[in-house]
Amino acid sequence: MGWIALNLDxxxxxTTHFPNLEVTQELATPAAALLTRRSDWRLATRVVTxxxxxxxxxxxxxxxSPRVDSIFPALLQKRRKAVIPYLVRIFRxxxxxxxxxxxxxxxxxxxxxxxxxxxxxxxxxNRPISLTSFLLKTMERLVDRCLREEALALVPxxxxxxxxxxxxxxxxxxxxxxVRVEKALDQQETALGVFLDIEESxxxxxxxxxxxxxxxxxSDYTIVRWIRVxxxxxxxxxxxxxxxxxxxxxxxxxxGGVLSLLQCCLVVDxxxxxxxxxxxxxMDTQVTCLxxxxxxxxxxxxxxxxxxxxxxxxxxxxxxxx
Numbered sequence: 630m631g632w633i634a635l636n637l638d639x640x641x642x643x644t645t646h647f648p649n650l651e652v653t654q655e656l657a658t659p660a661a662a663l664l665t666r667r668s669d670w671r672l673a674t675r676v677v678t679x680x681x682x683x684x685x686x687x688x689x690x691x692x693x694s695p696r697v698d699s700i701f702p703a704l705l706q707k708r709r710k711a712v713i714p715y716l717v718r719i720f721r722x723x724x725x726x727x728x729x730x731x732x733x734x735x736x737x738x739x740x741x742x743x744x745x746x747x748x749x750x751x752x753x754x755n756r757p758i759s760l761t762s763f764l765l766k767t768m769e770r771l772v773d774r775c776l777r778e779e780a781l782a783l784v785p786x787x788x789x790x791x792x793x794x795x796x797x798x799x800x801x802x803x804x805x806x807x808v809r810v811e812k813a814l815d816q817q818e819t820a821l822g823v824f825l826d827i828e829e830s831x832x833x834x835x836x837x838x839x840x841x842x843x844x845x846x847x848s849d850y851t852i853v854r855w856i857r858v859x860x861x862x863x864x865x866x867x868x869x870x871x872x873x874x875x876x877x878x879x880x881x882x883x884x885g886g887v888l889s890l891l892q893c894c895l896v897v898d899x900x901x902x903x904x905x906x907x908x909x910x911x912m913d914t915q916v917t918c919l920x921x922x923x924x925x926x927x928x929x930x931x932x933x934x935x936x937x938x939x940x941x942x943x944x945x946x947x948x949x950x951x
Contacts, residue, residue, distance in 0.1 A: 670725045672849055672851045673725040673851070676775045677768075679714070682767065685768075685771050686709060688770060689763065689766070689767075691703035696762050697735045697866070698764070700762065700764060705767075716764070716767070719764075720771065723768065724768070724852075725851065727855045727857075728858070729765070729855075733762045733764060733765040734862040734864055735761075735864055736759045736864065736878070737761075738760075738865045739758045740755040740756070740757055740758075759883055759885045759886065760885070761885070769859075769887035772888065776852065777891070780843075780846050780847045781846065790898065792893075793890040793891070793894055802918075806822075806920060810822070813922045820920060820922050821920070822918060823920075825918075831884075831893065832882075834882060836860045836861060840853050845895075845898075856888065863883065865877075
């Protein structure tokens with residue numbers, strides 16, 4: 630009975646935070662791209678250089694614990710002159726052929742209690758931390774830098790997006806909202822605010838939605854293809870006491886992934902553009918606010934209908950995403 634209860638507890642934890650999991654015994658090795666173009670290699674050569682790999686390695690704290698491949702940042706940082714030339718060739722080959730080594734796709738999942746709780750009554754009271762290979766995280770850092778400097782330079786994020794954005798936060802979103810409401814009150818206008826809390830959006834977003842968002846922002850096909858391989862090939866490995874379980878992940882952002890925050894911003898950016906004419910504010914990955922202002926009762930009714938229309942669109946969009 631004790632082993633059965635332990636098995637159920639472990640599976641409940643995993644299925645709560647990683648929906649649609651499938652138990653798997655072996656890791657299927659994804660085949661490299663059969664038709665690799667010259668443009669794939671040119672992009673890989675531009676993204677992966679000695680200096681960029683050195684920068685990515687130095688961006689990690691040296692004291693991080695080793696992952697499933699027993700590699701930790703201090704090891705790479707201390708032996709950089711010997712290691713980086715090999716990493717440059719490996720990373721270029723992986724990016725150009727959309728190949729991700731098997732051990733990089735293993736995700737060790739650790740659950741930690743959420744802070745500030747007086748008691749812990751269920752699996753949702755814990756937060757999953759995904760421990761992935763630092764070699765994969767190093768390569769993700771290079772791709773993240775490329776996306777921000779190239780794709781987002783041409784198609785930037787919406788200015789009303791405040792989450793995971795340099796110089797912005799939930800506080801700046803609240804301040805902007807307060808300023809707009811105070812201005813409406815000073816001018817004796819009516820302000821209608823609609824707040825939407827998207828539950829478990831981080832765990833339920835489809836891979837197609839993530840990749841479509843990358844394409845909309847002009848991301849290179851080679852990068853989109855490589856990111857899809859990372860997403861579709863992930864396998865969560867969790868151990869509770871003496872019991873171990875391995876499950877294939879079929880949706881959601883990688884917890885703790887370097888690219889996850891940027892991907893989340895890209896997904897909601899289309900929604901922001903759709904509602905930009907109605908004072909729409911994005912506060913974080915889950916909470917959104919739509920504020921509309923009217924000067925008269927007639928205008929307020931019209932404002933309310935606009936808000937209702939946008940709420941319906943947001944619900945429809947949420948179903949599409951998740």
